Amino acid sequence: MKVGKEVLELSDVTVRFAGDSGDGMQLTGTQFTNTTALVGNDLSTLPDYPAEIRAPVGTTYGVSGFQLHFSSSDIQTPGDSPDILVAMNPAALKVNVKDLKHNAAIIININSFDARNLKLAGYDTNPLEDGSLEGYNVVQVPLSQQTSKALEDSGLSAKEISRCKNFFALGMMYWLYSRPIEPTLKWIKDKFKDTPLLAAANEKALLAGYYFGENTELFTTRYQVEPAKLPKGIYRNISGNEALAIGFVTASVKSGLPLFLGSYPITPASDILHELSKHKNFGVRTFQAEDEIAAITSAIGAAFSGALAITTTSGPGVALKTEAIGLAVMTELPLIIIDVQRGGPSTGLPTKTEQSDLQQAINGRNGEAPVVVIAACTPADCFNMALEAARLATKYMVPVLYLSDGYIANGSEPWKIPEPDSIPGIEVKFRTEKEGFAPYMRDENLARPWAIPGTAGLEHRIGGLEKSNVSGNVSYDPENHEFMVRLRAQKVKNIENDIPELEVTGDIDADVLVIGWGGTYGSITEAVSRARRNGGRVAQAHFKYLNPFPKNTGEVLNKYKHIICAELNMGQLAKFLKSEYLVDIDSFTKIQGLPFKSSEIEKKIETVIGGYSK
Amino acid sequence: MADQIIETKEIKLTAKDFATDQDVRWCPGCGDYSILAQVQRSFPDLVGIKKENIVWISGIGCSSRFPYYMNTYGFHSIHGRAPAIATGVKVSRPELSVWVAAGDGDLLSIGGNHFIHACRKNVDLKVLLFNNRIYGLTKGQYSPTSEKGKITKTSPYGSVDYPFNPAALALGSNATFVARSLDRDTKHLQEMIRRAAAHKGLAFLEIFQNCSIFNDGAFDILTDKKTKDDNVLVLEHGKPMLFGANKDKGIIMDGAKPKAVEIGEGKHRIEDVLVHDEFDESPLLATLLAHMTDDPSMPTPIGVFRQVTKSTYDGDVEEQITSVTSKKGEGDLEKVLFTGSTWEVN
Numbered sequence: 001m002k003v004g005k006e007v008l009e010l011s012d013v014t015v016r017f018a019g020d021s022g023d024g025m026q027l028t029g030t031q032f033t034n035t036t037a038l039v040g041n042d043l044s045t046l047p048d049y050p051a052e053i054r055a056p057v058g059t060t061y062g063v064s065g066f067q068l069h070f071s072s073s074d075i076q077t078p079g080d081s082p083d084i085l086v087a088m089n090p091a092a093l094k095v096n097v098k099d100l101k102h103n104a105a106i107i108i109n110i111n112s113f114d115a116r117n118l119k120l121a122g123y124d125t126n127p128l129e130d131g132s133l134e135g136y137n138v139v140q141v142p143l144s145q146q147t148s149k150a151l152e153d154s155g156l157s158a159k160e161i162s163r164c165k166n167f168f169a170l171g172m173m174y175w176l177y178s179r180p181i182e183p184t185l186k187w188i189k190d191k192f193k194d195t196p197l198l199a200a201a202n203e204k205a206l207l208a209g210y211y212f213g214e215n216t217e218l219f220t221t222r223y224q225v226e227p228a229k230l231p232k233g234i235y236r237n238i239s240g241n242e243a244l245a246i247g248f249v250t251a252s253v254k255s256g257l258p259l260f261l262g263s264y265p266i267t268p269a270s271d272i273l274h275e276l277s278k279h280k281n282f283g284v285r286t287f288q289a290e291d292e293i294a295a296i297t298s299a300i301g302a303a304f305s306g307a308l309a310i311t312t313t314s315g316p317g318v319a320l321k322t323e324a325i326g327l328a329v330m331t332e333l334p335l336i337i338i339d340v341q342r343g344g345p346s347t348g349l350p351t352k353t354e355q356s357d358l359q360q361a362i363n364g365r366n367g368e369a370p371v372v373v374i375a376a377c378t379p380a381d382c383f384n385m386a387l388e389a390a391r392l393a394t395k396y397m398v399p400v401l402y403l404s405d406g407y408i409a410n411g412s413e414p415w416k417i418p419e420p421d422s423i424p425g426i427e428v429k430f431r432t433e434k435e436g437f438a439p440y441m442r443d444e445n446l447a448r449p450w451a452i453p454g455t456a457g458l459e460h461r462i463g464g465l466e467k468s469n470v471s472g473n474v475s476y477d478p479e480n481h482e483f484m485v486r487l488r489a490q491k492v493k494n495i496e497n498d499i500p501e502l503e504v505t506g507d508i509d510a511d512v513l514v515i516g517w518g519g520t521y522g523s524i525t526e527a528v529s530r531a532r533r534n535g536g537r538v539a540q541a542h543f544k545y546l547n548p549f550p551k552n553t554g555e556v557l558n559k560y561k562h563i564i565c566a567e568l569n570m571g572q573l574a575k576f577l578k579s580e581y582l583v584d585i586d587s588f589t590k591i592q593g594l595p596f597k598s599s600e601i602e603k604k605i606e607t608v609i610g611g612y613s614k
Numbered sequence: 615m616a617d618q619i620i621e622t623k624e625i626k627l628t629a630k631d632f633a634t635d636q637d638v639r640w641c642p643g644c645g646d647y648s649i650l651a652q653v654q655r656s657f658p659d660l661v662g663i664k665k666e667n668i669v670w671i672s673g674i675g676c677s678s679r680f681p682y683y684m685n686t687y688g689f690h691s692i693h694g695r696a697p698a699i700a701t702g703v704k705v706s707r708p709e710l711s712v713w714v715a716a717g718d719g720d721l722l723s724i725g726g727n728h729f730i731h732a733c734r735k736n737v738d739l740k741v742l743l744f745n746n747r748i749y750g751l752t753k754g755q756y757s758p759t760s761e762k763g764k765i766t767k768t769s770p771y772g773s774v775d776y777p778f779n780p781a782a783l784a785l786g787s788n789a790t791f792v793a794r795s796l797d798r799d800t801k802h803l804q805e806m807i808r809r810a811a812a813h814k815g816l817a818f819l820e821i822f823q824n825c826s827i828f829n830d831g832a833f834d835i836l837t838d839k840k841t842k843d844d845n846v847l848v849l850e851h852g853k854p855m856l857f858g859a860n861k862d863k864g865i866i867m868d869g870a871k872p873k874a875v876e877i878g879e880g881k882h883r884i885e886d887v888l889v890h891d892e893f894d895e896s897p898l899l900a901t902l903l904a905h906m907t908d909d910p911s912m913p914t915p916i917g918v919f920r921q922v923t924k925s926t927y928d929g930d931v932e933e934q935i936t937s938v939t940s941k942k943g944e945g946d947l948e949k950v951l952f953t954g955s956t957w958e959v960n
Contacts, residue, residue: 034955037955037957038955038957040957040959183955227959229959230959231959232959232960233958233959234952234956234957234958234959235956235957235958235959236952236953236954236955236956236957237954237955246950246951249945249947249950250947250950250951253945253947258706260702260705260706262702279945279950280934280935280938280939281935281938281939281941281942281943281944281945282945282950283935283939283945285705285706285931285935287701287702287705289698289731290698290727290728290731291727293695293698293728294695294698294701294727294728294731297691297692297695297698297699297702297728298698298699298701298702298705299702300691300699300702301671301689301698301699301700301701301702301703301704301706302702302703302705302706303702304689304699304702304703305669305702305703305706305707305710306706306707307706309702309706323692324692324695326692327691327692331689417951417952417956418951420947420948420951452707453666453667453668453669453687453703453707453710454666454667454707454709454710455666456664456665456666457666458666459665459666459685459686459687459688460687460688461634461681461682461684461687461688461689461690462688462689462690463681463682463688463689463690463691464674464690464691464692465690473636474682
């Protein structure tokens with residue numbers, strides 16, 4: 001390192017990379033993330049990309065971003081406002097500048113700030129000259145030009161060289177935040193092993209960016225973020241979709257049931273199908289169906305046949321699967337429906353996050369059709385909830401609707417990898433005994449037996465028509481129907497005795513309780529801990545079980561004078577809790593396709609408690 | 615898993631072994647009774663298939679009650695989805711013999727998408743279409759196989775819909791076995807059921823079935839003693855396509871079109887008559903034959919239109935699992951959990 005450059009210690013940093021959707025920003029962000037994970041920081045990420053694969057170059061609607069928050073201590077969110085933005089073109093600047101901290105640094109690819117690109121971005125005047133960036137620390141880097149210069153002898157075309165500029169930016173950021181470049185060098189070698197020219201060029205661009213940081217007069221300071229003190233163990237960085245997928249592979253191994261996934265590609269759930277398609281050597285069968293309905297009904301067929309059967313989708317897909325979920329309720333088969341929620345209604349905001357499918361999950365079927373509804377609360381938690389979904393579905397012979405969302409599905413965080421042997425087994429027994437068998441007989445959990453085809457002597461018929469308890473024969477008897485409706489509801493309700501109680505954290509005896517469910521856990525936790533650091537007294541409880549609710553829910557809610565329920569919808573959980581427990585709930589909502597900022601929730605808390613005492 | 619619980623037994627079953635204790639609830643005179651009887655009569659002859667390994671899947675409609683009356687594993691599901699459910703059963707348990715019972719509304723209207731894709735993928739399913747050209751269970755609306763102009767409750771001035779030709783649709787969707795039979799031709803129907811069972815791959819069997827309430831007599835011309843000989847062409851592999859009581863009529867090619875002609879002195883020679891080749895790799899002639907049903911001047915063919923051998927979807931899935939496993943080794947959870955870049959915190 002050049003003598004004279006100051007190294008400044010920081011506790012945490014939020015970085016955002018932004019450029020055209022073809023600029024490789026997701027890749028750049030992912031590489032920075034993986035390297036940061038290896039350094040040992042705690043981290044949380046927020047990819048944000050448009051639904052269009054390659055929107056017209058230079059326009060604001062084609063801007064793709066990747067945000068990463070990393071820290072020397074435990075963190076919960078990808079950060080409210082970036083400390084530094086890398087803007088590859090004027091459109092990227094325009095879209096992102098409003099999110100930055102007041103004194104944030106903006107690294108700009110000055111070569112892209114020409115009249116044409118400014119016009120495409122909708123700038124009437126050049127923001128670098130009109131004073132609109134006052135208060136920011138703007139660093140103008142000739143990023144394209146430097147990349148071209150570094151690669152002039154690479155043998156690549158001008159277009160190919162231009163594509164390498166994200167590696168230049170990455171190298172520069174590695175230098176600026178004192179990250180090692182070796183992990184990315186290794187990755188380039190693997191990734192481009194069949195195209196040595198590109199491998200060499202990307203490597204050169206990365207190194208050029210790194211040395212540029214070291215040698216340029218533009219940067220006078222370099223930053224350092226010490227490793228976080230995480231619990232002992234072996235870690236990897238993991239996204240929610242990855243964690244969910246390998247969670248089900250693990251559930252398959254732990255239950256001894258072959259995994260069957262029926263799925264139709266849909267954003268933001270497709271990555272689960274991609275991941276599970278790789279694990280054929282675990283006997284995983286992935287069926288890319290002709291539509292959402294075939295995806296779930298094939299899974300129902302697989303469940304009938306004795307597989308650990310799952311179907312993955314997003315809100316519009318759940319809408320199409322609705323009738324089939326009812327069939328799984330009626331036939332009492334273990335089926336897991338995964339809904340990676342996105343902005344709705346209809347096609348809505350395919351790449352943006354939302355929590356607006358809760359009502360659909362709990363009530364969205366014809367007839368009285370209760371299913372178990374659970375939700376994961378962080379990317380890594382998607383692994384745990386996969387195991388939990390498999391346990392509940394097979395133990396109670398009931399469909400489980402598993403809610404994730406775009407935010408935790410695509411976001412990532414360090415995950416302390418569990419030892420395979422430490423993961424509890426999932427006990428599953430198929431019925432084989434002929435004596436006394438009836439398809440709708442009940443065990444102590446009200447579950448019916450799982451008697452799969454191929455078992456001699458247990459041939460039986462199931463279906464969507466109402467049936468008599470025990471015999472399973474079709475029945476239109478009025479009393480029987482009421483009995484069966486109540487029985488199916490009771491079976492689900494009883495599960496409250498088999499799930500963890502709602503845990504209250506923070507100031508348990510405070511007047512104010514902040515609640516939420518699923519993917520907002522990080523933002524709420526961060527907000528509550530900030531409020532408490534600032535002198536506020538606040539308690540927090542987070543729901544991962546939405547149907548049935550934990551047994552102590554009413555007791556918890558009744559303890560607090562003021563309950564704030566933060567949700568990314570119009571107050572769906574609040575409605576359920578209000579009607580179920582007759583408590584007053586202050587619904588705090590956001591419906592912008594974006595996660596909560598902790599500061600937004602913290603401000604709400606502050607307003608409710610009437611300012612901090614400290 | 616399945617291997618451990620399947621017992622082997624050699625007792626020869628009878629039709630009765632396939633009947634359940636449920637009262638059959640179709641209308642008197644319904645063609646479904648005959649189909650059920652022919653299935654129960656032919657199933658004891660299915661070689662190498664144990665009763666406990668047979669699964670019947672249906673959707674919604676009169677014919678979809680079928681699984682309740684078969685003493686095998688059965689699933690009466692939701693409208694149109696039987697082929698998709700059956701696909702899930704077959705893919706997860708390829709050793710099972712999986713059968714679909716469906717009506718024309720169920721399979722070709724609401725379930726049309728699943729049907730063509732099951733054909734395309736060549737999933738090893740046996741699909742029996744009970745084609746009565748009407749909606750029975752909803753009490754008499756026109757179906758996707760009803761003839762144009764049909765007067766029903768929803769078409770008091772005549773239906774303006776063109777119908778599907780199910781056999782042609784199956785051929786167009788690359789089904790590897792396509793056959794047709796009649797509810798009242800019991801011997802022929804039994805033979806077709808056995809042939810479908812023996813086929814490895816998707817076997818589609820269209821059965822013209824009389825609905826005695828809402829479309830009575832729709833197929834009389836094909837089943838009535840007086841008219842059937844002149845109106846039914848029985849397809850048999852390697853045999854000339856002759857019909858008529860005295861087998862004095864035949865099918866020849868007139869350019870690219872099949873044509874019904876009289877055979878005999880001063881008429882057409884028997885050598886000119888088309889000889890049926892059900893193993894023809896090309897589906898073209900089979901498709902022309904299937905479409906003869908749409909032409910009132912032509913007899914309606916029954917029998918196997920086409921039968922070709924192709925790897926099955928479920929077989930290929932299995933094969934891929936085996937080959938990937940032999941290449942990568944049995945799945946090791948530790949490897950999957952600890953994959954990628956990991957780091958240790960002490």
